[in-house]
Amino acid sequence: MTVMLLVLMITSPSFLAPSNLINVLLNTVTIGILALGECAVIITKGIDLSVGSTMGLVTLAVGTLILSGIPVWVSLAIGLALGLLAGCVNGIMVSLVKLPPIIVTLGTLSVYSGLMYTVTNGQWIQNLPSSLSSIGNFKIWFLPGPVFILLMCLVFMSMFLQRTITGRYVYAVGNNVTAARLAGVQERRIIFIPYAITGVLAAIAGILYLAYNGFATPTTGSDLNLEAIAAAVIGGTNVFGGKGTALGAVLGAILLGIISEALVFFHLPAVWNEAAEGFIILVAVISDSAVTKRAAPKGRVVS
Amino acid sequence: MPEVVSATGLMKSFSGVTVVKGIDISLNAGEAHALVGENGAGKSTVIKVLSGVHQPDSGVIKFDGREVTIANPAHAHQLGIFTVHQEPALMPELSVAENVFMGFHPHRHIGPIRWVRMSEMNARCEAVFQRLGIQMDVRESAARLTIAEQQMVEIAKSLIHDVKVLILDEPTATLSLHETQTLFSIVKRLMSQGTAVLFVSHRLHEVFELCSRVTVMRDGQMVAQRLTSELTDEQLVNLMVGRKVDLSLSRPYIRQASSPLLKVRSFNKPPYFQDVNFEIFSGEIVGLAGLIGAGRTNVAEALFGIAPADSGEVYLEGQSLTIRNVQSAIDHGIVYVPEDRHKHGVALSMSIHRNITLPSLPRTSKWGISRFEDESNLARQLKESLRIKASSTEQTVSELSGGNQQKVVFGKWLARKPKLMILDEPTRGVDVGAKGEIYRVIRELANDGVAVLVISSDLPEILTLANRILVMREGRLAGCLSRDEASEQSIMRYATGVSLVSP
Numbered sequence: 001m002t003v004m005l006l007v008l009m010i011t012s013p014s015f016l017a018p019s020n021l022i023n024v025l026l027n028t029v030t031i032g033i034l035a036l037g038e039c040a041v042i043i044t045k046g047i048d049l050s051v052g053s054t055m056g057l058v059t060l061a062v063g064t065l066i067l068s069g070i071p072v073w074v075s076l077a078i079g080l081a082l083g084l085l086a087g088c089v090n091g092i093m094v095s096l097v098k099l100p101p102i103i104v105t106l107g108t109l110s111v112y113s114g115l116m117y118t119v120t121n122g123q124w125i126q127n128l129p130s131s132l133s134s135i136g137n138f139k140i141w142f143l144p145g146p147v148f149i150l151l152m153c154l155v156f157m158s159m160f161l162q163r164t165i166t167g168r169y170v171y172a173v174g175n176n177v178t179a180a181r182l183a184g185v186q187e188r189r190i191i192f193i194p195y196a197i198t199g200v201l202a203a204i205a206g207i208l209y210l211a212y213n214g215f216a217t218p219t220t221g222s223d224l225n226l227e228a229i230a231a232a233v234i235g236g237t238n239v240f241g242g243k244g245t246a247l248g249a250v251l252g253a254i255l256l257g258i259i260s261e262a263l264v265f266f267h268l269p270a271v272w273n274e275a276a277e278g279f280i281i282l283v284a285v286i287s288d289s290a291v292t293k294r295a296a297p298k299g300r301v302v303s
Numbered sequence: 304m305p306e307v308v309s310a311t312g313l314m315k316s317f318s319g320v321t322v323v324k325g326i327d328i329s330l331n332a333g334e335a336h337a338l339v340g341e342n343g344a345g346k347s348t349v350i351k352v353l354s355g356v357h358q359p360d361s362g363v364i365k366f367d368g369r370e371v372t373i374a375n376p377a378h379a380h381q382l383g384i385f386t387v388h389q390e391p392a393l394m395p396e397l398s399v400a401e402n403v404f405m406g407f408h409p410h411r412h413i414g415p416i417r418w419v420r421m422s423e424m425n426a427r428c429e430a431v432f433q434r435l436g437i438q439m440d441v442r443e444s445a446a447r448l449t450i451a452e453q454q455m456v457e458i459a460k461s462l463i464h465d466v467k468v469l470i471l472d473e474p475t476a477t478l479s480l481h482e483t484q485t486l487f488s489i490v491k492r493l494m495s496q497g498t499a500v501l502f503v504s505h506r507l508h509e510v511f512e513l514c515s516r517v518t519v520m521r522d523g524q525m526v527a528q529r530l531t532s533e534l535t536d537e538q539l540v541n542l543m544v545g546r547k548v549d550l551s552l553s554r555p556y557i558r559q560a561s562s563p564l565l566k567v568r569s570f571n572k573p574p575y576f577q578d579v580n581f582e583i584f585s586g587e588i589v590g591l592a593g594l595i596g597a598g599r600t601n602v603a604e605a606l607f608g609i610a611p612a613d614s615g616e617v618y619l620e621g622q623s624l625t626i627r628n629v630q631s632a633i634d635h636g637i638v639y640v641p642e643d644r645h646k647h648g649v650a651l652s653m654s655i656h657r658n659i660t661l662p663s664l665p666r667t668s669k670w671g672i673s674r675f676e677d678e679s680n681l682a683r684q685l686k687e688s689l690r691i692k693a694s695s696t697e698q699t700v701s702e703l704s705g706g707n708q709q710k711v712v713f714g715k716w717l718a719r720k721p722k723l724m725i726l727d728e729p730t731r732g733v734d735v736g737a738k739g740e741i742y743r744v745i746r747e748l749a750n751d752g753v754a755v756l757v758i759s760s761d762l763p764e765i766l767t768l769a770n771r772i773l774v775m776r777e778g779r780l781a782g783c784l785s786r787d788e789a790s791e792q793s794i795m796r797y798a799t800g801v802s803l804v805s806p
Contacts (some may be wrong), residue, residue, distance in 0.1 A: 165408050165417040171404050175394030182356070182392065183406030183460075184377025243396040286717075 020261075022144065028257035029146040029212075030055070030221075032250045034207040034228035035235065036157045037087075037198025039249035042172045042232055043161070044191050045241030046094060048103035051202050051228045053112035054086040056205035056221030060116050063125030063216050072131045080203045086112060087199015091192035109225060116218045136211030139246040146208045150250070153201060157246035160197075170194060174241035230277060231256055234284040255280065304377075305332050306368075306383065307499040308353070308468050313362035315348050323359075324349045324523040330468060330499035335490070335509040337502045340520035340543055340734075344596060347389075347502050350470055351522070353501070354386040355379035365765055377406070381805075383467030385513060386434035387474050389503075391453035393710070395446035401430035402445050403459045436485055449596065450643070451478055458486065470501045473507060479594040479760045480795060488514060507536050508762065519543055532685020534637055540735055540782070555747070556770040560585050562621060564754045565637075565723055570615035575601035576778040581616070581755040583723065588745065590769030591758045592794050598778040599758045600642065603725045607639035608632040619722070633662065640712050640729060642758075649712055651701040655693055656682040657712050663718040685714035689744055713744060724748060727758045736748045762791045774798050 036049045041048045058079045088109070092105040116155035138145040161167040169190045174182040179188055211218055235243030235252025259276050263269075309329035317321060323345045338346050351357045353364070355373040364371055366382055373379050379386075393402050393449050401408075401424070407649050409423040428441040437455055445456065454474060461469055467488070475483045488515065494500060502514055510517060511531050519527040519542045527542050534542075563582035568588045570579040576598035583589050591599050605612040608626040617624050619635055626632050632639075649658050659682045683698040689710045694705055700711055709729065716724065730738045731747070745768060765772055772784045774797035783799035 001683065064724055106507055152440060163421070165419055166404075168401065168419060171397055172394055172401075175396050176392055179392035180403075180405065182376045182382055182386075182388075184375070222488055238396070270487055 014294065022142070022147065024254065024261050025147045025150070026144055026212075027255045029150045029263070030205045030254035031224060031227050031231050033153050033199075033201050033208070034152045034224055035154055035231035035249040035253045036246055037194065037201040037242050038228045039232040039235065039237045039246060040157065040161060040170060040194035042200055042229070042237045042239060042255070043170055043241060043244050044192065044194055045174050045177075046230065047105065047239075048090060048195060048198050049102065049105040049225050049229075050090060050109040051198055052110055052221035053109045053116070053226030054083055054199055054202035054221075055115050055206040055209070055224060056219070057086065057112045057119070057217070058083050058203040059210045059220050060119045060125055060218065061215040062118055062207060063128060063210055066128060067106070067125065067131060072129065076207055080200060083199045083201075083203025083206070083301055084196060085198040085199070087202070088192075090199070091101075093193060095188040095192040100185070109303045113219075113222055115218070116220075116257050120162060120218060122218055124215060124217050128210070128214055132211050133214055134211075136213075146212055149208060151203065151206065154246055154250050156197030157197075159248055166190065166193060171242060173242075176242075222279060227277075228253075230281050234281055235282075239285075252284075306330070307366070307538065310349075310353065311363050311365075312357075312734050313352060313364075314360045315345075315352060315357060316360060321665070322523050323352070325526075326362075326518075326520070326525050328501075328518050328525075331500055332467075332497045332499050333494050334516065335494060335500040335502050335514040337504070337514035337517040338520065339503070339507070339510060339517060339539065340507075344520040344522055345523040349473065349500070350386060350503065353379070353468075354384060354470060377610060378408070380464065380691065383465055384470065385464060385466050385468070386396045386470040387454075387457045387461060387472065389473040391450065391455050391457050393445040393448070394457060395667075396444055398425075399439060399440050399445055399448070399456055400425045400441040402456050403431065403441075403463060404455055405460075407463065427460070427463065430478075431462050434462065436457060450483055455482070456479060458489070459782055462489075466498050468499045468501065469493060470503075473505065475504060476507060477595075480762065481594050483509070483797065504722075507539055507735075508763070510539070520785075524611055543735055546801050556587055558584050558587065564620060566616075566618040568616040568618075570602065570605065570612050570617070572601060572610070572612045574778065576605075576612075576775070579775075579780050581773055581780060581783070583756060585722070585754050586666040586749050586752045588749050588755045588757060588768050588770050588774040590765035591756055591775065592760075592762070592765050592772055593775035593798050594760075597798065599775050600727055601778075602775070603727055603758060605755070606632065606723075606725060607637060609639075612652070633719065636720070637725070638716035638721040638723070639725045640709075640716065640717060640727060642727040642731060649700050649715075652699060654697045654699055655686060655691065655711055655714075656696040657705075659685055659696075659714045659718055663714055681718055685718060689714050689717075690740065693749075704734070704737065706740060707731040709733055709737070709741060713741075715778045718746070721753060722768055723754045723756065725756045725758070728756060728760065730759075730761065730764060738764075762794055765789075765794070768792070 009283055030170045034055060040046055056096055062075050062079035063081055065078060074117055090105055093099050096102045136146060140148045161170060165231055169180065169185045170193070172183065172186050180187055206221065210219065231253035232244065232249045233239060233252070234255055235244070235248030235250070237249060256277055257281060260273050263272055263276065306329050311327045312327040313323055325359060328336070328349065338349065339762050348357065352359050353373070355376045355378050364373060371382070390438050394405065394778065404424050409420040409427065410417045412419060432439050432441065435458070438476070439452065439455070445453065447479065458474065465701055471490070474486060478486060490500060503596055504510055515533055515681070517529055517531050517534070518525060564585045566582045568580055571577055579602055593599050599626065601610065604610045604615070606626065608629045608631055610627055616724060617626060626637060629761065633770065660678045663681060679696065686693065686696050691707050691710045693707065700708055703711065727747070730741055733741060737741065745755055745757070756763065757768055766789060772794060773780055774782045774784065774787045774794055776798055784793055
């Protein structure tokens with residue numbers, strides 16, 4: 001992962017220019033935030049195929065609410081609540097009803113993206129008031145607002161996963177449910193939490209998208225369902241659960257962003273984008289399994 | 304001694320089958336109580352009820368004199384009841400310290416959030432291992448631990464608490480003698496501090512060493528409750544199986560061939576083993592003893608091509624041979640029955656038939672399509688000759704007892720008519736009755752001219768089976784003992800490099 005980043009940066013030195021890096025970051029904010037949630041879900045041995053659709057739904061709902069005259073801050077609050085609700089639906093179906101995550105979120109993916117059309121009757125959302133776009137365009141020191149919010153989310157998720165007891169239980173459940181249960185971990189509650197968080201993060205990503213771009217279509221986010229998973233996996237999250245970090249997920253998202261930037265940079269047609277991403281995912285997974293093999297259990301001499 | 308916990312009239316059934324039928328058991332402070340019985344006797348269910356995993360259908364559990372319902376494992380922990388389970392259940396991607404403290408992380412509250420105190424956790428974990436007398440990097444991930452080390456982590460889990468009741472479910476099955484002694488000294492120390500111990504083991508000498516009372520279960524029922532001082536080994540075995548079992552029968556062996564079947568010369572794979580030289584004759588049973596980690600399994604894996612040696616020569620029937628992979632080992636008639644049969648030995652969800660015939664499919668096939676008749680004949684033959692207890696060869700292996708599963712693994716390789724069979728801990732987790740059966744099978748194999756190399760940490764087992772005993776220490780062959788020279792003391796002397804005081 002780090003190696004690939006370095007290779008890309010060395011082969012195209014002008015990537016190292018801070019302005020360009022910030023540009024890349026700006027383009028990866030949405031995927032980065034989605035990948036943060038996805039990573040936590042995957043650590044529990046789950047998967048959320050509906051993150052992009054949740055994000056899209058929030059984007060359209062917030063846009064519609066604002067255009068219908070409801071105050072911006074109220075609309076945003078409703079948007080966040082909607083994201084939380086969507087995440088909770090996934091979480092409840094997986095943890096309480098005990099359905100396989102891939103089926104649940106495949107279902108909600110369709111439901112949420114279907115709802116997007118009904119919210120707007122298939123129309124685009126545009127001509128949004130400037131009070132909204134100011135969220136997308138403010139700056140803190142040299143960091144654009146959305147990048148700053150991504151970093152906040154990263155710090156939050158890192159702290160949550162690494163340093164809180166609930167976060168450690170997330171790893172425990174993903175590693176060995178039986179062992180976690182025997183240690184008194186209430187696994188249903190723990191499995192539910194990452195889905196709920198992912199819903200809220202998707203809402204944040206959606207709001208930033210709307211604020212930054214100033215428009216949204218009924219297909220917004222639909223291409224991000226898989227990209228979020230890809231970013232998490234490239235960043236070292238183990239699809240079999242139990243392993244992964246928030247920082248890795250964001251780095252994975254940045255790498256995906258760099259790839260599409262690099263294609264532009266080298267004047268390669270954008271149609272190569274997806275194939276290149278797929279290639280990187282495979283390399284990431286293969287190198288991960290190679291590393292795991294090398295670290296296999298060792299014999300030990302007991303004195 | 305005051306009673307800490309007791310269960311009376313315990314009943315439990317699963318999907319209509321009653322597995323525990325009215326057990327009464329009580330544990331006193333500072334006393335170890337053994338629970339013995341063959342596999343499937345219902346011991347594990349009793350343990351699971353006491354540790355809150357299962358709820359009894361009927362019966363009364365009292366803790367400190369008060370009637371309690373142990374709702375879940377967390378509740379058991381609150382009461383001070385801790386269980387070290389037979390199979391280590393660790394979280395491979397998490398550190399040793401986190402495995403030990405899972406569910407009980409040292410933490411501080413910041414509002415509603417509970418922050419883990421990582422450094423405190425690591426320090427406390429190190430202290431626990433110091434008490435255990437074990438060197439372990441508590442920050443290392445659990446995936447890198449050996450089975451014995453994993454077991455130590457399981458034990459460490461209970462030591463971070465105020466243990467009132469410690470339940471040990473076959474804790475020594477994976478431990479070497481040295482590690483077992485370490486464990487026992489810890490358990491004894493806890494007992495002197497007033498901990499009550501419930502001890503489940505198939506190793507009867509351990510029961511006599513540690514426990515003052517013993518409860519014997521058979522088919523879910525309690526058949527006896529005695530003081531260990533009133534019993535002999537033999538009486539206890541007979542109580543468990545309800546029939547006479549003779550484990551001590553040793554097999555005479557007269558070397559017939561003039562040259563060895565297998566000759567190994569300066570076999571090297573540092574750091575696992577170095578300069579290993581030995582030979583095995585056809586029809587001979589050779590024991591390979593040593594502490595866990597001495598490199599025994601590594602030698603076996605090198606001979607079987609799982610992790611080939613870096614250098615050294617192997618001669619089979621005088622012919623030099625290079626074992627690069629498992630396929631070449633099998634082709635030369637070398638087979639290996641691994642230690643962890645669930646992981647490496649059998650496909651649990653497949654039938655006996657499918658398991659047994661798997662390595663022989665090339666022989667029962669024509670044009671890549673297996674002839675079903677030949678295949679099922681082979682399976683049936685082996686089931687009969689090994690006396691595998693099952694309704695038919697189509698029964699799923701996961702439904703069989705441990706001993707019968709092990710026989711299936713044997714059968715799988717016997718179908719290939721091996722010349723050399725390497726057995727790694729062949730009776731681990733197998734009950735006394737089935738042990739005798741497996742010994743019989745091993746002896747019959749040798750009588751048929753197969754050379755057998757048995758790796759075992761169970762010294763009485765090695766002494767019973769082997770015609771000659773090789774002892775490894777820290778990757779080197781420390782000694783070779785003939786049947787007459789061998790005793791538990793002489794083996795341990797070579798295995799540890801320390802002279803033990805013989806009684």
